[in-house]
Amino acid sequence: MSITNLLENWSDFRQQHPSDDRPHREYKWAMSIDLDSCTGCNACSVACYAENNLPVVGKVKFSHGHSHHWIRIERYWDNDGREFADQGAQFLPMLCQHCESAPCETVCPVGATNHTADGLNSQVYNRCVGSRYCNANCPYKVRYFNWYDYPTTDNVWPEPMNQQLNPDVTVRGKGVMEKCTFCVQRLTVAKSNARTEGRLVLDGEVQTACQQVCPTGAITFGNLVDPLAKVGKQWMTQQVELNKDKQAKNEAEEAAKLRGYRILEELRTYPSVMYLEQLRESAI
Amino acid sequence: MEKDIREDIAWAQINKDVLKSLESPRRLYWVILLIALAMISVAVGCEIYQYTTGMGVSNKNNSHVWSLYIATFIFWIGMSHSGTLLSAILHLMHADWRKPIYRFAEAMTTFSLMTAGLFVMVHLGRLWQVYYVMPYPNERWVWPNFQSPLVWDMFAIATYLSSSVLFLYVGMIPDLAICRDNIHAGWRKKLYTVMSLGWEGTDRQWRNFRVTYLTIACFLIPLAVSVHSIVASDFAMSNMPGWHVTSFPPYFVAGALYSGCAAIITLFIILRYVFRFEEYMTLPIMKKLVRLTFAIAMVWTYLNLIEFASVWYGHDQTAKDQLIFKATGPYAPFFWAMIFFGSILPLMLAFKRFQTHLPILFVVSILLNVGMWLERWMIISPSFAHGHYPWTWDHDQWPSLVQWGIVFGSFGWFTLLFMVFCKVFPSVSMYEVKEMVYHRSLALKHKPAVKGDY
Amino acid sequence: MSKRHLLALFNDFDEAVAAIAELRGANIKGFDMDDMILKSPIEHPEVEKVLGDKPVNVQWFTLIGACTGALLAFFLVSGAQANFFSQIKGGKPIVPLPPNFVLTYEMFILGGVFITILGFLICAGLPAKRSSLYSVKVSEDQIGILVKGDESAVAAFKTIFTKHKALEIQEEAGK
Numbered sequence: 001m002s003i004t005n006l007l008e009n010w011s012d013f014r015q016q017h018p019s020d021d022r023p024h025r026e027y028k029w030a031m032s033i034d035l036d037s038c039t040g041c042n043a044c045s046v047a048c049y050a051e052n053n054l055p056v057v058g059k060v061k062f063s064h065g066h067s068h069h070w071i072r073i074e075r076y077w078d079n080d081g082r083e084f085a086d087q088g089a090q091f092l093p094m095l096c097q098h099c100e101s102a103p104c105e106t107v108c109p110v111g112a113t114n115h116t117a118d119g120l121n122s123q124v125y126n127r128c129v130g131s132r133y134c135n136a137n138c139p140y141k142v143r144y145f146n147w148y149d150y151p152t153t154d155n156v157w158p159e160p161m162n163q164q165l166n167p168d169v170t171v172r173g174k175g176v177m178e179k180c181t182f183c184v185q186r187l188t189v190a191k192s193n194a195r196t197e198g199r200l201v202l203d204g205e206v207q208t209a210c211q212q213v214c215p216t217g218a219i220t221f222g223n224l225v226d227p228l229a230k231v232g233k234q235w236m237t238q239q240v241e242l243n244k245d246k247q248a249k250n251e252a253e254e255a256a257k258l259r260g261y262r263i264l265e266e267l268r269t270y271p272s273v274m275y276l277e278q279l280r281e282s283a284i
Numbered sequence: 285m286e287k288d289i290r291e292d293i294a295w296a297q298i299n300k301d302v303l304k305s306l307e308s309p310r311r312l313y314w315v316i317l318l319i320a321l322a323m324i325s326v327a328v329g330c331e332i333y334q335y336t337t338g339m340g341v342s343n344k345n346n347s348h349v350w351s352l353y354i355a356t357f358i359f360w361i362g363m364s365h366s367g368t369l370l371s372a373i374l375h376l377m378h379a380d381w382r383k384p385i386y387r388f389a390e391a392m393t394t395f396s397l398m399t400a401g402l403f404v405m406v407h408l409g410r411l412w413q414v415y416y417v418m419p420y421p422n423e424r425w426v427w428p429n430f431q432s433p434l435v436w437d438m439f440a441i442a443t444y445l446s447s448s449v450l451f452l453y454v455g456m457i458p459d460l461a462i463c464r465d466n467i468h469a470g471w472r473k474k475l476y477t478v479m480s481l482g483w484e485g486t487d488r489q490w491r492n493f494r495v496t497y498l499t500i501a502c503f504l505i506p507l508a509v510s511v512h513s514i515v516a517s518d519f520a521m522s523n524m525p526g527w528h529v530t531s532f533p534p535y536f537v538a539g540a541l542y543s544g545c546a547a548i549i550t551l552f553i554i555l556r557y558v559f560r561f562e563e564y565m566t567l568p569i570m571k572k573l574v575r576l577t578f579a580i581a582m583v584w585t586y587l588n589l590i591e592f593a594s595v596w597y598g599h600d601q602t603a604k605d606q607l608i609f610k611a612t613g614p615y616a617p618f619f620w621a622m623i624f625f626g627s628i629l630p631l632m633l634a635f636k637r638f639q640t641h642l643p644i645l646f647v648v649s650i651l652l653n654v655g656m657w658l659e660r661w662m663i664i665s666p667s668f669a670h671g672h673y674p675w676t677w678d679h680d681q682w683p684s685l686v687q688w689g690i691v692f693g694s695f696g697w698f699t700l701l702f703m704v705f706c707k708v709f710p711s712v713s714m715y716e717v718k719e720m721v722y723h724r725s726l727a728l729k730h731k732p733a734v735k736g737d738y
Numbered sequence: 739m740s741k742r743h744l745l746a747l748f749n750d751f752d753e754a755v756a757a758i759a760e761l762r763g764a765n766i767k768g769f770d771m772d773d774m775i776l777k778s779p780i781e782h783p784e785v786e787k788v789l790g791d792k793p794v795n796v797q798w799f800t801l802i803g804a805c806t807g808a809l810l811a812f813f814l815v816s817g818a819q820a821n822f823f824s825q826i827k828g829g830k831p832i833v834p835l836p837p838n839f840v841l842t843y844e845m846f847i848l849g850g851v852f853i854t855i856l857g858f859l860i861c862a863g864l865p866a867k868r869s870s871l872y873s874v875k876v877s878e879d880q881i882g883i884l885v886k887g888d889e890s891a892v893a894a895f896k897t898i899f900t901k902h903k904a905l906e907i908q909e910e911a912g913k
Binding site: 294295296299419425426427429430431432435436439440442443446447450451454457458461462465466481482483484485486487488489490491492493494495496499500503504506507510514517715718719722 | 775776777778779780781782783785786789792794796797800814815818819821822823827828830834837838840841843844845847848850851852854855857858859861862863864865866867868869872874876877878879882884
């Protein structure tokens with residue numbers, strides 16, 4: 001047990017974060033969303049509500065800003081020289097980006113949010129004390145706080161909606177922060193089943209609720225480590241790398257032809273969600 | 285020029301004057317105490333409502349998650365720097381004009397910190413689990429996240445509060461001995477007897493006392509600077525535009541000293557009037573205090589302007605937009621009020637006419653603190669209303685009455701604590717005033733032709 | 739021979755110092771210089787010259803306290819971070835040094851302050867048992883010199899004290 005050995009092991013232990021030198025080993029869950037395919041139908045948002053027991057906060061609370069949608073469809077109006085703004089509507093589904101270098105994780109005082117081995121940003125509800133620092137630090141503002149005790153509030157799951165609540169997911173009380181988990185309850189079951197069979201999860205075997213429901217197939221979700229996974233192939237075609245804050249392709253001439261990008265990449269959050277830019281008529 | 289204190293004050297007179305302030309209070313005291321209790325009950329009522337219903341009643345929402353609680357928390361921590369400034373920094377600089385006024389300033393430090401601690405708990409969504417933030421061994425091997433500036437806050441404030449209380453207490457021991465010796469029998473005499481630890485002013489006790497006081501003063505200065513720098517790190521360590529500014533730690537420390545000095549002026553005027561301490565809290569001392577406040581106000585103004593200048597120099601468009609939003613958006617009136625109260629109003633303190641005019645100083649010092657409170661709020665809310673992400677823009681949010689009620693009540697809590705302190709413990713340090721008189725009379729004896737301000 | 743206490747009160751500090759100097763020079767039999775205590779309402783560092791060299795050990799406590807505080811903080815925090823369930827947060831190392839430094843610094847100060855106060859209490863002998871002779875005037879404006887000596891020395895004490903204009907001399911009641 002030499003000193004060099006000790007120092008190397010210690011350095012190794014300190015730098016456990018997956019990077020180019022030490023990539024993720026079995027799973028790294030990532031997503032890609034095609035904004036050209038997205039019609040803004042909100043099916044993904046509704047499916048997320050159904051799958052994760054999200055409370056319906058109601059019109060009044062929503063207008064106060066107490067929205068509780070883990071995946072939200074943002075609407076951007078781009079005239080692009082057209083007569084009516086609606087003709088240039090663009091929709092962007094925004095959900096937790098599961099950043100590799102998540103700014104929310106460092107600032108939680110009690111350590112309620114951490115990074116799992118398979119690349120997810122986890123939220124531990126019973127540890128959360130509700131300081132809301134994670135939301136303050138999230139550049140995308142995709143974290144949602146339980147401003148009231150929704151499970152005991154009326155009309156949150158009006159009859160018969162309470163019959164469709166998912167038993168695999170907890171119900172959160174007041175004062176707790178929550179966000180998209182990439183349907184971790186489905187991932188856990190899929191991984192467990194695969195392990196029983198002595199293999200890894202195959203591409204397409206597990207789907208997030210939003211992916212499952214999207215009518216145009218705009219959302220692709222899978223394991224970046226798996227060479228056969230569709231999402232990995234998309235990332236590679238678009239030349240977007242997980243561990244870079246500035247993609248090399250942006251310097252090149254044909255940058256305009258590759259639609260893939262990540263939002264607010266320059267903040268060095270290394271998000272796991274890649275967006276494929278909508279094709280604009282003016283660009284063609 | 286007038287002297288800071290008369291050199292011929294009899295020491296027995298000093299004892300008598302200060303001990304007189306500990307007598308049974310007059311009716312006005314009870315009236316104000318009742319008002320303070322009323323304010324506290326407003327806050328408690330609001331907090332109970334918030335606790336049972338949920339944080340949503342405070343009107344915070346999902347992009348705008350922090351508001352007045354954090355602003356007021358930082359305001360109270362800032363105000364607590366007064367005591368350290370006076371007792372520790374001025375002590376090391378041998379500025380003995382601090383001697384009649386540092387006792388109540390230190391008390392102010394302690395009570396400000398206690399008030400600030402309450403706001404931490406009020407701010408949490410699940411305050412019954414606030415102990416999760418503390419590092420205690422448990423069977424789940426779960427520890428707080430030491431990377432978080434909020435955990436640093438907890439360590440820093442716990443250190444600062446306990447050190448301030450101990451410093452206040454140790455510095456009070458000789459005074460408590462005086463109280464013990466001169467008070468009639470009763471609960472007070474028992475209290476002072478126990479708390480003065482049998483102090484008799486022996487040379488051994490004084491010798492060690494002197495070294496201890498100096499050592500703790502040397503520790504308190506870096507502590508005060510680090511505490512408010514850590515509080516500033518709550519913002520500086522995040523990536524929000526308008527927060528991720530390297531000059532925040534010194535900016536906050538300057539703001540804290542500013543706040544503290546203004547509060548000292550306010551309390552100075554009140555105590556001087558109520559307890560008739562005109563011989564001790566003299567106008568020349570007030571003049572020095574006012575000049576110190578003016579100097580710190582200018583430092584704060586400079587750091588404020590530097591922050592704006594660095595945004596102007598940088599290429600960060602979001603930060604530029606954020607600053608313009610602060611100055612021209614829905615929060616603009618408060619922003620400009622902060623600039624006026626914080627930078628323009630103190631300019632009048634440069635004029636000799638106002639430096640000893642107590643009624644004006646009283647009003648001005650309160651307005652300066654209003655400006656400092658607005659500063660904290662203007663750091664928090666505009667950044668949430670115009671962050672990196674377009675979805676957050678135009679998310680301006682105004683605090684509900686629940687928030688205002690709790691902020692309002694905190695002043696009642698502070699007043700209650702301070703008033704109880706003033707009637708149980710001497711708010712002017714008797715032995716230090718004696719030292720001041722002694723050294724000045726010695727100086728007078730050896731240098732008969734001393735002219736000009738001391 | 740039993741020891742008796744004597745307390746002399748002075749109005750003038752210089753006279754009290756002169757009295758101490760004379761006590762020291764007079765070499766009275768049955769009196770040891772260590773049995774003399776000066777009591778004053780304010781601190782008088784100038785009296786050290788006549789009292790003799792008495793070391794102050796408080797700052798040793800400070801050193802030990804501050805170093806212990808810093809080491810304890812660093813190892814507590816790093817140990818807590820490096821436990822078996824260590825989790826990555828924000829892509830940072832498991833045992834990140836910048837935050838650990840901040841906490842070490844705070845605990846350095848905490849340890850320093852607390853142990854200094856403990857040291858003060860130990861070195862100053864507080865809480866102290868009240869001495870048999872005490873005058874409330876000492877906390878007001880008079881200097882007191884408390885001496886302990888044999889019966890034979892009492893007369894010598896009294897002469898020196900009266901020579902230096904002692905306002906009052908208290909004697910412990912004889913056994």
